[in-house]
Amino acid sequence: MSVSQEEVQRRLDHFRDVCTRAGMKLTHQRTEIFREVAQTVDHPSAQIVFELVRKRIPAVSLDTVYRNLSLLNDLGLITTLGPPRESARFDANVISHHHFVCTQCGTARDFHNRGFDELRPPIEVESMGSVETTHVELRGLCLRCKKKAKKEA
Amino acid sequence: MSVSQEEVQRRLDHFRDVCTRAGMKLTHQRTEIFREVAQTVDHPSAQIVFELVRKRIPAVSLDTVYRNLSLLNDLGLITTLGPPRESARFDANVISHHHFVCTQCGTARDFHNRGFDELRPPIEVESMGSVETTHVELRGLCLRCKKKAKKEA
DNA sequence: ATGGATGCAAACCATTTGCAGTGTA
DNA sequence: TACACTGCAAATGGTTTGCATCCAT
Numbered sequence: 001m002s003v004s005q006e007e008v009q010r011r012l013d014h015f016r017d018v019c020t021r022a023g024m025k026l027t028h029q030r031t032e033i034f035r036e037v038a039q040t041v042d043h044p045s046a047q048i049v050f051e052l053v054r055k056r057i058p059a060v061s062l063d064t065v066y067r068n069l070s071l072l073n074d075l076g077l078i079t080t081l082g083p084p085r086e087s088a089r090f091d092a093n094v095i096s097h098h099h100f101v102c103t104q105c106g107t108a109r110d111f112h113n114r115g116f117d118e119l120r121p122p123i124e125v126e127s128m129g130s131v132e133t134t135h136v137e138l139r140g141l142c143l144r145c146k147k148k149a150k151k152e153a
Numbered sequence: 154m155s156v157s158q159e160e161v162q163r164r165l166d167h168f169r170d171v172c173t174r175a176g177m178k179l180t181h182q183r184t185e186i187f188r189e190v191a192q193t194v195d196h197p198s199a200q201i202v203f204e205l206v207r208k209r210i211p212a213v214s215l216d217t218v219y220r221n222l223s224l225l226n227d228l229g230l231i232t233t234l235g236p237p238r239e240s241a242r243f244d245a246n247v248i249s250h251h252h253f254v255c256t257q258c259g260t261a262r263d264f265h266n267r268g269f270d271e272l273r274p275p276i277e278v279e280s281m282g283s284v285e286t287t288h289v290e291l292r293g294l295c296l297r298c299k300k301k302a303k304k305e306a
Numbered sequence: 307a308t309g310g311a312t313g314c315a316a317a318c319c320a321t322t323t324g325c326a327g328t329g330t331a
Numbered sequence: 332t333a334c335a336c337t338g339c340a341a342a343t344g345g346t347t348t349g350c351a352t353c354c355a356t
Contacts, residue, residue: 025330025335043244043261046320061338066321068336069243078243081252081261090222090231091196099234100274100281108196108234109281116272121253121291128253128262129295136289138274142282178310178355199346214313219346221311 003039011038018075029053029060033068034077043081098135102142104149109142156192164191171228182206182213186221187230196234251288255295257302262295 003011015034019026036052037044044052050065072078091110096117101108116136125131141149156164168187172179189205190197197205203218225231244263249270254261269289278284294302 023335027330027336029337037243041263046243049243059338062320063322063339064337070321073243080243090190090199090202090226090233100278100284101234102282103285110194111275111277111281113275119269119272119289122264122266125253125264125291127296128264129255129299130293131253131291132256132293134289134291136272136287138278138284138287140283140285143280146282176310180311180355182312200344212313215345216314216347217312223347 002041008035008039015072015077018077022075024071024075029057029064030068030071032056032060033065034072037069037072037078096133098137100138100140100142102145103139104141104145107142155194161188161192168225168230171230175228177224177228182210182217183221183224185209185213186218187225190222190225190231249286251290253291253293253295255298256292257294257298260295 032053050062053060097110097112098116099108119134121131185206189202203215206213250263250265251269252261272287274284
């Protein structure tokens with residue numbers, strides 16, 4: 001249930017490589033923050049990462065954790081779950097459906113697709129729990145943002 | 154790009170039915186809050202719903218909107234986008250993958266599936282924007298929560 | 307009439323930011 | 332040495348809560 005030593009090492013090497021290339025300094029706290037995320041299969045919140053890192057560096061501050069997670073995300077070294085952080089969004093369409101989410105502006109649009117509704121979960125998921133609903137999220141640029149990006153280029 | 158009159162009416166009827174059955178009062182603000190969500194294809198945030206409702210009921214308060222959206226969600230009359238609202242979660246696994254999310258405790262687990270990676274977006278999505286990534290989110294009860302639920306029953 | 311619902315204000319929690327001091331390259 | 336990075340503290344933004352009043356049933 002945890003990431004193999006070799007994989008963690010590989011991720012750390014990649015991390016150092018990308019940071020150096022981007023001109024980012026390899027500070028103690030930055031390395032430990034990345035290590036914690038790299039060696040777990042969970043998806044820890046910033047708060048959890050903070051608590052884990054604090055075991056090794058008692059003086060770290062929560063905002064350093066936030067700053068680094070955000071930076072690591074920008075560098076593509078880690079990703080976040082769910083739509084880009086924003087406020088909760090509601091939907092009166094309770095029938096099974098899926099979403100197209102714009103990674104730029106965050107707008108979401110529904111679409112229906114029988115095939116997506118009936119996706120068969122792979123067997124390995126059985127060891128995680130029982131699946132009740134299936135939800136496909138397609139991410140990309142909406143027409144408006146694509147147009148805007150083209151205009152600015 | 155908006156919900157048909159008949160569908161809105163159908164949703165409102167259902168809303169009244171469910172509320173009454175659940176012993177909830179059909180207040181003016183509650184009805185208008187539901188109507189706003191029911192008649193749009195967008196996925197408005199609580200703030201947006203607040204602004205829309207305020208046009209008709211200038212004295213509504215934001216917390217009434219929050220309370221009602223949460224209640225409507227509990228009654229299954231509306232749903233929220235993405236994983237149950239909580240703090241952002243990070244992931245050092247940057248390779249394309251999918252998630253199993255427990256609706257009870259919120260824990261998320263990765264899994265890989267070539268078939269899911271290669272899902273073809275339906276044609277109608279082309280009118281929304283260009284798809285860059287595909288992400289399947291399976292929701293259900295994780296083993297631990299299922300065990301706990303059984304024990305409590 | 308009466309218990310649930312509302313409005314107000316204050317509390318809360320996750321996340322962000324300004325600033326002065328610190329450590330890496 | 333210089334500039335990015337850190338810790339601290341205070342600010343912000345979304346959401347929740349306590350309480351007195353109000354209104355749908």
